[in-house]
Amino acid sequence: MIEQLAGSWNHIIVVILMMIGLFLVIARTNLIKKLVGLSIFQTSVFIFYISLGKIAGGTAPILDGNPDTLYSNPLPHVLILTAIVVGVATTALGLALILRINEAFGSIEEDEIIEAKARESLPRPKRPTVEAAE
Amino acid sequence: MGAAIITNLPALLVVVPLLLAPVNSLLHSASLAWMLTLIGAGSSFIAALMLQSITENGVRISYHLGNWEPPWGIEFVVDSATSLTLVVMTGLGFIATLAARRLVSSEINDKDSGKFYAAWMLVSGGLFGLVMTADAFNLFVFLEISALASAILIGMGAGTDRRALVAGFHYLVIGAVGATFYVIGVGFIYAMTGTLNMGDMAARIPEAGGGAVLHVGFGFMVAGMLVKAAIFPVHIWLPAAYSYAPSAVSTLLAAIATKAALYVLARIVFTIFGGVPEIADIALSNVIVPLAIGGIFIGTVMAIYEADIKKMFAHSSVAQIGYIALGLGLATPAGVSASFIHIANHALIKGGIFMAIGGFVAALGARANLDSITGIGRRMPITATAFLICGLSLAGLPLTAGFISKLYLVRAILETESYLILALVLISSALSVVYLWKIMEVMWMQPAPVRSPKLAENPAIYLPLWIVAFGNIWFGIDASWLVAAARSAATALLGGGA
Numbered sequence: 001m002i003e004q005l006a007g008s009w010n011h012i013i014v015v016i017l018m019m020i021g022l023f024l025v026i027a028r029t030n031l032i033k034k035l036v037g038l039s040i041f042q043t044s045v046f047i048f049y050i051s052l053g054k055i056a057g058g059t060a061p062i063l064d065g066n067p068d069t070l071y072s073n074p075l076p077h078v079l080i081l082t083a084i085v086v087g088v089a090t091t092a093l094g095l096a097l098i099l100r101i102n103e104a105f106g107s108i109e110e111d112e113i114i115e116a117k118a119r120e121s122l123p124r125p126k127r128p129t130v131e132a133a134e
Numbered sequence: 135m136g137a138a139i140i141t142n143l144p145a146l147l148v149v150v151p152l153l154l155a156p157v158n159s160l161l162h163s164a165s166l167a168w169m170l171t172l173i174g175a176g177s178s179f180i181a182a183l184m185l186q187s188i189t190e191n192g193v194r195i196s197y198h199l200g201n202w203e204p205p206w207g208i209e210f211v212v213d214s215a216t217s218l219t220l221v222v223m224t225g226l227g228f229i230a231t232l233a234a235r236r237l238v239s240s241e242i243n244d245k246d247s248g249k250f251y252a253a254w255m256l257v258s259g260g261l262f263g264l265v266m267t268a269d270a271f272n273l274f275v276f277l278e279i280s281a282l283a284s285a286i287l288i289g290m291g292a293g294t295d296r297r298a299l300v301a302g303f304h305y306l307v308i309g310a311v312g313a314t315f316y317v318i319g320v321g322f323i324y325a326m327t328g329t330l331n332m333g334d335m336a337a338r339i340p341e342a343g344g345g346a347v348l349h350v351g352f353g354f355m356v357a358g359m360l361v362k363a364a365i366f367p368v369h370i371w372l373p374a375a376y377s378y379a380p381s382a383v384s385t386l387l388a389a390i391a392t393k394a395a396l397y398v399l400a401r402i403v404f405t406i407f408g409g410v411p412e413i414a415d416i417a418l419s420n421v422i423v424p425l426a427i428g429g430i431f432i433g434t435v436m437a438i439y440e441a442d443i444k445k446m447f448a449h450s451s452v453a454q455i456g457y458i459a460l461g462l463g464l465a466t467p468a469g470v471s472a473s474f475i476h477i478a479n480h481a482l483i484k485g486g487i488f489m490a491i492g493g494f495v496a497a498l499g500a501r502a503n504l505d506s507i508t509g510i511g512r513r514m515p516i517t518a519t520a521f522l523i524c525g526l527s528l529a530g531l532p533l534t535a536g537f538i539s540k541l542y543l544v545r546a547i548l549e550t551e552s553y554l555i556l557a558l559v560l561i562s563s564a565l566s567v568v569y570l571w572k573i574m575e576v577m578w579m580q581p582a583p584v585r586s587p588k589l590a591e592n593p594a595i596y597l598p599l600w601i602v603a604f605g606n607i608w609f610g611i612d613a614s615w616l617v618a619a620a621r622s623a624a625t626a627l628l629g630g631g632a
Contacts (some may be wrong), residue, residue, distance in 0.1 A: 025311060029301065029558045038307055042314050051320050067513050076324070083317065086278045093282055097289055097303045104296035117297055 010051040017044035030109040031101065035094045042087045048082070049076040140184065144197040144210040147181045147220070148276075150174055151259030155252040164247035168235045170252040175224070175231040175258065182220040183230075189483055190609075190622060196268075203570050204268070205331035210471045211268040215474070215623035219265050219397045222478045226485045227258050228387035229598045232381040233489050236594035237570040240496040241294050241380045250290055257319050257386065262546060268318045268332045269610040272397065277362065280394070281309040284387060295501070298378035301371075308371045312361025315354050322351030332406050340409040355402050362395035363421075365459050366429030369452045373436070376448035381405075381492025384444065389485040393477050400470070402508045402625045417467065423463035427555065429456030430562045437569045442501040443494070446569060447487050452526065453566065454480045460559070461543055467624045468546035474620035475512035475542050479535040479609060486602035489595055490521035497589040504573065506521050509582030513589045516596060518577055520603040527606040529570050530563055534610035542617070 005012065017040055024037025038090040053076035098108055105113045141144065154174040189212055191196060193373030197210040212220075233255070242250050260280030267273050285306040291298030324330060326347050339348065357368075364372040372431075376384045403422075407414040440446040457482065461473030463547040494502045497514060511518040527534035540563060547556045561590040609616055 004370055009477055022311070027305060034307055038310055039559070041311065045314055045318055045321070050320065052321060074332075076321075079330075082271075082275060086275065089282055090306065092341065093285060094306055097285070097306065100289065100292060101299045101303060104292065104299055113300055117300070 006080070010047070010092045014044050014048045014051070017041075023092045031108045031110060032095075034110075035091060035098070038094070039087065039091055042090075043081070046080045046083060046087075049080045138168045140188075142197075143181050143185055144195065144212050145199060147178055147185075148259050148263040148292050149226075150177060151255040151262070155255040155259065155331070158255060159249050161248040161251075162245065164239060164244045165235075166257075167251040168231075168238075171234070171254055172231050174226075174255055175228040178258065178262065179221075179228040180225040182217065182224040183254065185212050186214075186217040186221050186619070188212075189214045190619065192622065192626065193344075194626070197266075198322045205329045205334040207274050209268040209331060209333075210266040211333070212266055213626040214619065215400075215626045216265055216395070218474055218619045218623045219393065219477065220262060220276060221619075222481050223261060223265070223390040223393060224258075226481045226602075227386060229485060230382060230386040230389060230489070232598040232601075233385060233492065233595045236592055237318055237382040237385075237489075237492040237496060238380065240346070242290060243293065246290070250287070253283040253286040253290075254383075254386065256280070257287065261390055264394050265397055270323070270330045270332060270335065272330075274317050274320065277313050277316070278310075280391070281313060281362075284375075284383075284391060285309070287373050287383040287387075289530035291378045291380045291383070294380075294535070295378050297374070298380075301374035301378040305375045308361060308368075312368070314358070315361070316358030317427045319354030319356075319358060322347050322354065326351065332401065335406050335557045338408055339407065348410065349413060352402075352407055352417065355406075356417060356544065358400065359395055359399040359402060360425070363392050363459070364452060364455055365397055366425050366432050366452065366456065369429060369433075369455070369627075372452055373445055373448040376451065376488075377442060377445035381444075381495055382490065384448075385488040385492065387486055388448075388451055388482040388488050389451070392451070393481060396455065396458055396462070396473075396477065399459075400473070400627055403462070404462055404465075404470075408628070413472045418465045422459055423555065426456040426459035426463055427558050427562075429453060430559070431457070431565075434562050434565045434569070438565065438572070440569075441504045443504070443507060443573065444488070444491055446573070447491070450566065450569070451480075451484055453562065454528075457539070457543060457559075460555070461546060464546055464550055465628075466546060467621070467628055468549050470540070470545045470618045470624035470627055471617070471620040472539070472542040475613070475616055476539040477604075478616055478620075479539045482535055482602055482605045482609065483524050486520060486524035486606065488598060489527070489599050489602065490517050492518040493592045493595050494521075495601070496592055504576050507573075508576050508580050510589070511578035513593050515580050516591055517599065520599045522574065522578070523603040523606055525574060527610065529567050532610070533607065535606045535608075536614070538593075538613040538616070542620075550597070 021037045021044060025034050028034050042106025053073040054073050055070060058072035060072045061074040103106050105116050107113055138169040146280045151174050152627055154170055158167045158170055195212040199208045257280050263276035264273060267276060285302045288305055289302030323335060327335050327344040329335055350491050361368045376388060403414050430453045433449050437446045437449040458476050460475045461469045494507055496546055498505055498506055527536035530540040
C-alpha cells in the first residue's frame with residue numbers, strides 16, 4: 001500500500017492540487033481568489049501531463065544514434081506549452097474583467113456584487129425610457 | 135488557383151476569420167470593421183456551402199495541415215455531419231453579422247467597434263476549427279480561442295448593463311474549468327492509446343483494454359463538453375451570459391456557440407468511443423438522456439417565471455439544448471438526425487428571436503421586459519411579426535421549422551418505444567406554450583400605454599430578421615433538404631470512422 005502510494009506520488013500531488021483549485025473556484029466569493037483557484041487547478045493538469053511523458057531512466061529526446069537509448073516522450077511537454085499559453089490568456093482576461101467589475105460595482109466580493117445587482121431594479125438606460133417620458 | 139482554393143477550403147475556413155481578427159482590432163472605423171467582418175462571414179458561408187456540396191454524398195475530406203500525415207500532424211475532417219453543422223453555423227453567423235451593424239452601434243462605443251468585431255471573428259474562426267479538427271488536443275485550443283473571445287463579447291455588454299461584466303467573468307471561469315476537464319480526459323486517453331488523432335484513438339481504444347482509465351478519461355471529456363454545451367445541471371452560466379451580452383452577441387452565441395459544443399459531444403461519444411459500446415451506450419442512456427430531460431424541464435419552468443424577455447429566451451435555450459441532447463442520447467439514426475434537424479432549426483429560431491429582441495431594446499433604449507414591451511405588436515409591427523413567426527416556430531406550430539424538429543424527435547422516440555420519455559417531451563412542449571403565450575398576449579393583445587413615445591422601427595435589421603423568419607416557414611413547409619442532410623449526417627456519425 002505504502003509503496004504503491006510512493007510509486008504514484010506525482011498523481012497524489014496532482015489530485016491534491018486539483019482539489020485545492022476546484023475548492024477555491026467553487027467556495028471563494030472573492031473573484032481574485034477564484035482566479036487563483038482556477039490557475040492552481042490548471043497547473044495541476046499541467047503537472048499531470050508532464051509526469052505522463054517521463055519514462056523511468058529516459059533521457060532528453062535528442063537522437064544520439066544509439067538504438068538502445070531510452071527517451072522520454074516530449075509530446076505531452078509540447079502540449080502543455082500550448083496549455084500554459086492558454087492559461088496565461090485566461091488569467092489575463094479574468095484579471096481585466098475583475099478590474100472592470102471593481103470599477104462598476106466598487107467591489108470584487110461576489111456576495112456584495114449580488115446584493116448590488118439585486119438592488120438594481122432597472123439598469124441604467126442610455127436613452128429616456130417609456131417610464132421616464134410619461 | 136480555383137482548385138487550390140477548393141482543396142484548402144477547410145483550412146481557409148479557420149484562417150480567414152483568424153487573420154481578419156487582428157486587422158479588425160486595428161481599425162478605428164466601425165463601418166469598415168463591420169464590412170470586413172461581413173466579407174469574412176460571407177466567405178465562410180460560401181466555403182461551408184461548397185464543403186457541403188462536396189460531402190453530401192458521403193465523401194469524407196481529410197485535410198492534413200502543413201502536409202503532415204496524421205496521426206503525427208493535425209488533421210481536419212469534413213464529412214456530411216461536419217459540413218451540415220458548418221453550414222448552419224456559418225449561415226447564421228453571416229445573418230447575425232448583417233444585423234450586427236445597427237445593433238452594435240446602439241450598444242457599443244464606435245471606438246471599441248474594431249475590437250468588438252475582432253473578438254467576433256475570433257469566436258467564429260475558433261468555433262469553425264472546433265467542429266472540423268480531428269485532433270483531440272487541437273480541439274482544446276480552438277475551444278479556448280472561442281471561449282476567451284466569447285467572454286470578451288459578453289463583457290462588452292457593460293456599456294448598457296454592468297451585470298454583463300459579472301456574466302462574462304463567470305462564463306470565463308466556468309468555461310475554463312470545463313475545458314480543463316476535457317484536457318484531463320484527453321490526457322488519460324492519450325496515456326492509454328499514445329495518440330491524439332480521433333480516428334486513431336477510435337481504432338486503438340477497443341484493444342487498449344484499460345477498463346477504469348478509459349472510463350475516467352471518457353467521463354472527463356464528456357463532462358467538459360457538457361459544460362460547454364450548457365446541458366443541465368452545468369448550464370448555469372448560459373442565462374446570464376446570453377441575457378446581459380449585447381443583442382448582436384446573444385444572436386451569434388445562441389445560433390452557433392452551443393451547437394458546436396453539442397456536435398463535439400456527439401463526436402466524442404460516437405466517433406472516438408463508438409467502438410466500445412459498453413462505455414458509450416451507458417453514458418448516453420444513463421447520463422445524457424436524464425440530464426437532457428432535466429434541462430428541458432428546468433429551462434421551460436424558469437422561462438415561465440421570468441419577466442425579462444432576453445433572459446426568458448436564454449432559459450428556453452437551455453430547454454432546446456435539452457431536446458438536441460435527447461436526440462443524441464437516443465443513439466439511433468433517427469434520433470441523431472432529429473438532433474441535427476433541431477440544431478439547424480433552433481439556430482434559425484433563436485437567431486431570429488434574439489435579433490428581434492435586439493430591435494426592441496434598441497428602440498426602447500432599455501431592457502425588454504413584460505412591462506416595457508406591452509402593445510409593442512402595434513408599435514413595431516414589422517419586427518414584432520418576425521418575432522411572432524419565430525415564437526410560433528419555437529412552440530412547434532405546424533408549417534414552421536420547429537414543428538419539423540418536434541415531429542422527427544417524437545418519431546425517433548416512438549421508434550425506441552420509450553413512452554415515458556415521449557410523455558415528458560410532450561408535457562414540456564405544452565409547458566413551453568405557457569411562456570410564449572404570456573409574451574404574445576402582452577405584445578399583441580394589450581394596448582400600448584397611453585402617452586408612450588413613438589417607437590422607431592429599425593429597418594437595418596429587417597433583411598436579416600426576415601431572412602430568418604422566412605427560413606422558419608420555408609423549413610416548416612419543405613424540409614426535404616434539411617432532413618436528407620441530417621440523415622446523411624447521422625449515417626456519417628454513427629457509421630464509425632472519424
